[in-house]
Amino acid sequence: MSNYDVIILGGGPAGLTAGIYLSRAKQSVLILDQGMVGGQVILTHAVANYPGLPELSGYKLASEMKKQAEEFGCVIKGNEKLISFDLKGKKKIVTTKSGEYSSRAVIIAVGGQPRKLGLESETKFQGLGISYCATCDGDFFTGEDIVVVGGGNSALEEAVSLTKFAKTVTVIHQFDHFQAYAHAIKEAENNSKISFIMESDIVEFTGDQSLTGVNIQNKKDGVITKLGATGAFIFIGYVPGTELFKECVSLSDRKEILTNEDMATDVPGVFAAGDVRQKKFRQITTAVSDGTIAALGVMDYLNGPDPDKI
Amino acid sequence: MTLDTNLKHVETGDALTELINSKENVMVCCGRMGPMCVPVYGAMEELEKSGDYDGVQFADMLFDIPEAAIIRDLPECASFRGLPFTIYYKNGKVAKATTSIQSKDQITAILSEIV
Numbered sequence: 001m002s003n004y005d006v007i008i009l010g011g012g013p014a015g016l017t018a019g020i021y022l023s024r025a026k027q028s029v030l031i032l033d034q035g036m037v038g039g040q041v042i043l044t045h046a047v048a049n050y051p052g053l054p055e056l057s058g059y060k061l062a063s064e065m066k067k068q069a070e071e072f073g074c075v076i077k078g079n080e081k082l083i084s085f086d087l088k089g090k091k092k093i094v095t096t097k098s099g100e101y102s103s104r105a106v107i108i109a110v111g112g113q114p115r116k117l118g119l120e121s122e123t124k125f126q127g128l129g130i131s132y133c134a135t136c137d138g139d140f141f142t143g144e145d146i147v148v149v150g151g152g153n154s155a156l157e158e159a160v161s162l163t164k165f166a167k168t169v170t171v172i173h174q175f176d177h178f179q180a181y182a183h184a185i186k187e188a189e190n191n192s193k194i195s196f197i198m199e200s201d202i203v204e205f206t207g208d209q210s211l212t213g214v215n216i217q218n219k220k221d222g223v224i225t226k227l228g229a230t231g232a233f234i235f236i237g238y239v240p241g242t243e244l245f246k247e248c249v250s251l252s253d254r255k256e257i258l259t260n261e262d263m264a265t266d267v268p269g270v271f272a273a274g275d276v277r278q279k280k281f282r283q284i285t286t287a288v289s290d291g292t293i294a295a296l297g298v299m300d301y302l303n304g305p306d307p308d309k310i
Numbered sequence: 311m312t313l314d315t316n317l318k319h320v321e322t323g324d325a326l327t328e329l330i331n332s333k334e335n336v337m338v339c340c341g342r343m344g345p346m347c348v349p350v351y352g353a354m355e356e357l358e359k360s361g362d363y364d365g366v367q368f369a370d371m372l373f374d375i376p377e378a379a380i381i382r383d384l385p386e387c388a389s390f391r392g393l394p395f396t397i398y399y400k401n402g403k404v405a406k407a408t409t410s411i412q413s414k415d416q417i418t419a420i421l422s423e424i425v
Contacts, residue, residue, distance in 0.1 A: 035413070036352035042345065059348050079356055079414040127392035127410025136344045137410075140391040209389040231391065 001100045004030040004075075006298055007092065010109035010241075011076060012039020013284050014274025016065040017291030018107050018298070023072035025299055030075045030101055032094065037078040038062030039111045040238075040275070041284055050284055061284070087248045087270050105298045108245060108257060108265075108272040109291065112238035117149065121205040122234075129211025130232045134158040137231075138165045146231035147171070147214055149202060151178040155235040156188040162233065163193040170227065172197045172216060197227075205232060240276045252278045263294035264301070271297055311372050314343055315351040317358070318369040323380040326371065330399040335366040335425050337417075340373050340381040341394025346411040350394055353414035363421055398424050 006022050008015045011033035023029045036042060044058030053061070070076060081097040085106075092106045114132050116122060122130060131137040138161065146166045148159040151173035157180075159169050171188065176199050178185050188194050197216060203224060204215040214232060217224045240256045249265040249272070250258045256278035263271045273290035275282045312319035320326045320338060330336045339354060341347030351370060358368045371378050373393060381387065384404060387395050392410035398420060399405060405424045408416075 036349040042348050044345070057343065058345075059343060079353060081415070127408070128389055129391050131392050131410070133345050136342070136346045137392045210391060 001093075001102055002030070004028045004101065004103045005302065006030075006105045006107065007032065007094050007101055007103040008107045008109060009033075009082065009094070010039065010107075010111055010274065010276070011037035011066070011078060012109060012111045012274055012287060013041055013062070013065060014111070014276075014287040014291040014294070015039070015107065015109035016062075016069045016074075017288045018109065018273060018295040019069040019074040019076070019291075020065075020072055021292055021295035022298060023069065023074045025295075027299075027302070028075075029069075029073070030103070031069065031077070032080045032082065032096060032101075033076075033078045034082055034110070034241075035079060037066050037076055039287075047284065082244055085244070085248055087267055090269070092269060105269045105271065105301055107263075107291075107294045107298060108249070108270065108276055109274045109287075109294070110241040110244075111275045111287075112240045114234075115236045115239045117202060117234060117236070119202070119204060125205050125207060125211045125232075128209065129207065129230055130205065130234065132234055134162050134233055137233075138162050141166050141231040143167050144230045145170075145228060146233065147202075147227065147229045148233045148235065149173075150235040150237070151175060151180065152235065152237060153180045153184050154237075156180045156184040158233060158235055159194055160184075160187050160191055163191055166193065166231070169194045170197060170229070171195070172200055172202060172214075174201055174219065175199065202232070238275065238282075242276060254278070261293075262297035262300070263290060264297055269301055271301075311375055313341070313351070313370045313372055315370055316355050317351060318367065320369050320371040321375070322377045326380055329367060329369065330402045333367040334401055335363075335421075336369065336399040337366055337396065337421070338369045338371055338381065338399070339394050339396045340371045340378055342373055344393060346392065347394040350396060350412055350417070353412070353417050356414065357417065357421070363425065365425055366421060400424055 005027040008031045041058040048055040083095045086093040142165045145168045147170045199219045203217045206213045213228045257272040271294040273294040274287040354368045386407040390409035396408045
């Protein structure tokens with residue numbers, strides 16, 4: 001078993017920032033990420049509002065954060081599948097597919113993942129008509145009829161963006177109103193290529209080798225209608241990656257980790273930072289802030305008279 | 311033009327043909343520096359670094375260069391509508407092709423099956 005002062009679960013902006021602060025404070029730090037280190041920010045084509053930096057890609061920003069953390073001494077392991085945890089005691093134990101690690105404190109910063117509809121046919125047609133990235137795959141649908149699922153800012157902004165390629169864009173939303181900002185709604189409503197189907201859910205994606213249509217159920221009368229579409233872009237928000245931690249720390253009813261203002265959970269020595277915790281705003285800068293506070297909270301905990309009493 | 315990765319870059323159709331004819335197992339990820347592609351390059355870099363697949367040549371190719379038609383126009387990719395296009399070659403022939411983002415586990419499963 002390898003021992004560290006602190007193990008950080010998640011290598012996005014929150015986890016990397018915490019790693020930078022802790023390793024600068026001469027703590028031995030291990031950062032484990034189940035996917036590629038960088039978190040959701042690597043899925044962003046352009047970050048234009050990170051203070052002090054000109055517009056750059058999310059991948060570049062995450063790479064710089066990772067490099068900085070490594071230079072200060074963090075050990076960083078990506079694609080490390082988490083298997084189990086024992087976080088209750090003074091000695092925290094994390095087991096992954098490739099090994100067992102222990103530490104005196106843990107920061108959970110695993111972020112979230114794009115929410116999926118959860119239909120079997122959704123998996124079947126991923127990459128064959130279904131996409132979660134308009135800027136990546138929009139040009140595959142030039143001159144075609146497509147649908148966008150969702151009613152928030154991402155859905156409406158991407159629907160407008162997709163009209164550069166598609167012949168028509170039908171926005172399908174489960175409610176009778178949108179959750180997006182007024183300007184995003186107005187821009188979508190004013191676009192002649194966009195139409196709307198409200199209070200409806202997609203219940204099935206259809207096609208053979210690739211997507212050719214969707215079955216849409218009206219939530220009021222239950223009637224199912226078929227709509228031809230060769231593309232479906234899904235933007236229905238994010239889910240926190242807390243499934244693995246539900247037995248370890250307290251979660252909100254939205255499955256987000258509950259913390260105090262120092263990012264401490266209800267388990268001594270276990271902290272949470274970034275999109276995984278209950279909060280209102282989720283930005284790169286707020287994740288960085290969370291990571292900083294969590295690191296300082298961990299230092300307080302480790303330097304306290306008796307960590308178990310905090 | 312090449313991608314900003316640590317993988318071997320393939321820039322021409324001839325180079326790809328030579329590569330797949332000289333190596334028994336070749337995995338080529340054809341994409342952009344985009345959200346769905348970058349995680350695949352990352353997984354490939356880790357697999358290459360791990361040494362567990364020394365018999366596999368990992369490489370990438372920029373999707374938008376004309377020479378990438380050698381991948382874009384493969385019959386196995388005819389129905390693909392999402393980046394990246396990832397092709398697994400064995401003895402110069404396409405053994406498997408996938409579209410869109412793939413996890414390290416998914417890639418490992420395919421490599422284990424093919425290699």
